[in-house]
Amino acid sequence: LKIGRMLEQQQAVADLRSFVGRIYNDTGGQKEAIDSLTDVEVVALAKNLKRGVPIATPVFDGASEKEIKRLLELADLPLSGQTQLFDGRTGERFERQVTVGYMYMLKLNHLVDDKMHARSTGPYSLVTQQPLGGKAQFGGQRFGEMEVWALEAYGAAYTLQEMLTVKSDDVNGRTKMYKNIVDGNHQMDAGMPESFNVLVKEIRSLAINVELEQD
Known part of the structure; x- marks a missing residue:
């Protein structure tokens, strides 16, 4: 990912601080005081984020499409949110890009007391x-x-x-x-x-x- 590439290229701490600050503060969420961190803390934070930035959002009242596209743009990822996958047997590209993510299950709240x-x-x-x-x-x-x-x-x-x-x-x-x-x-x-x-x-x-x- 982009933060991982920045660390591999040993870019300046100021660039890392600026980029991490944009992730946390330019998307309309809760503001984080990135500028108050020391250089060592910024590098440590960047290393924690090099495999991806964890984001928590409510299911039905969460991030808007505009906010999601803003983060995809920061990560240099396609705005569609899809990625290119390859056939594991032939090594060929699939014809269309695919949406990739974690599957989750919601427990339906069916209780006898609510049904009687x-x-x-x-x-x-x-x-x-x-x-x-x-x-x-x-x-x-x-x-x-x-x-x-x-x-x-x-x-x-x-x-x-x-x-x-x-x-x-x-x-x-x-x-x-x-x-x-x-x-x-x-x-x-x-x-x-x-x-x-x-x-x-x-x-x-x-x-x-x-x-x-x-x-």
């Missing part, structure tokens, strides 16, 4: 009148197509009716069901889900008139 969630009543979507999804919205668990198919395969008709009406978007039915539970009455009076009305309005938007006839 339950809901009785809560917020509903204004359009479909179905419960919102996700713990953050204090929503319910999604009962999708494949779950419906599973209950259909088992012939669980009443469970399926409960899932798709009073536990979802049957507004009148869920209000009655809540009152029945409070009164100790476990009877269910399922009605028309709001999603049916949404479907009818979508079909009407295609200029197809659909009317529901109730006996």
Whole structure:
């Protein structure tokens, strides 16, 4: 690297001091008092840096692209941050330059205490009148197509009716069901889900008139 070449060429301590000072003080980070070091200390610091300058930066709020390019320019390295690699078997250059660096892993912070969630009543979507999804919205668990198919395969008709009406978007039915539970009455009076009305309005938007006839 550049500092290593400067040491091999036995350049003046003043040049080393100036270059190290530019590394530490011209990149917008915390200022370091390089000028207060003695010549011996400057040479010792340069020897520690001859294999590279260690830099610590936060993952998502760290050095900007401009600062990184500034350091690459100081080190006489390509501003792309890539380098030329060679095939270890043939000795030939790879066609394109390659980004080289340390790989690291981040542990995902999945904890049971953060996942546990339950809901009785809560917020509903204004359009479909179905419960919102996700713990953050204090929503319910999604009962999708494949779950419906599973209950259909088992012939669980009443469970399926409960899932798709009073536990979802049957507004009148869920209000009655809540009152029945409070009164100790476990009877269910399922009605028309709001999603049916949404479907009818979508079909009407295609200029197809659909009317529901109730006996």
